[in-house]
Amino acid sequence: MSRIAILSDAHLLIQAERFRDENYRSPRGEISLKNFTKVVSQVIAEKPEAVILAGDMFDEREKGG
Numbered sequence: 225m226s227r228i229a230i231l232s233d234a235h236l237l238i239q240a241e242r243f244r245d246e247n248y249r250s251p252r253g254e255i256s257l258k259n260f261t262k263v264v265s266q267v268i269a270e271k272p273e274a275v276i277l278a279g280d281m282f283d284e285r286e287k288g289g
Contacts, residue, residue, distance in 0.1 A: 229267045232278040234260050 235256060249257070267275060 226274070227270065227272040228274045228276060229270065229272040230276045230278055231263060231267070233280045234277075235280055236260060
């Protein structure tokens with residue numbers, strides 16, 4: 225049986241939302257990044273054969289780049 229992990233709706237750019245300084249992380253952004261890091265560690269520990277990244281991985285940015 226194949227083991228597949230599916231991650232979705234990470235919203236990884238929420239930390240940059242409405243801030244001009246991309247090095248600044250809002251408290252909400254810190255939580256988002258911490259939770260995503262925790263989930264990735266759990267996925268790695270499970271050793272899936274494949275990982276699917278589905279939906280809303282990033283938020284819109286106000287400036288290009």
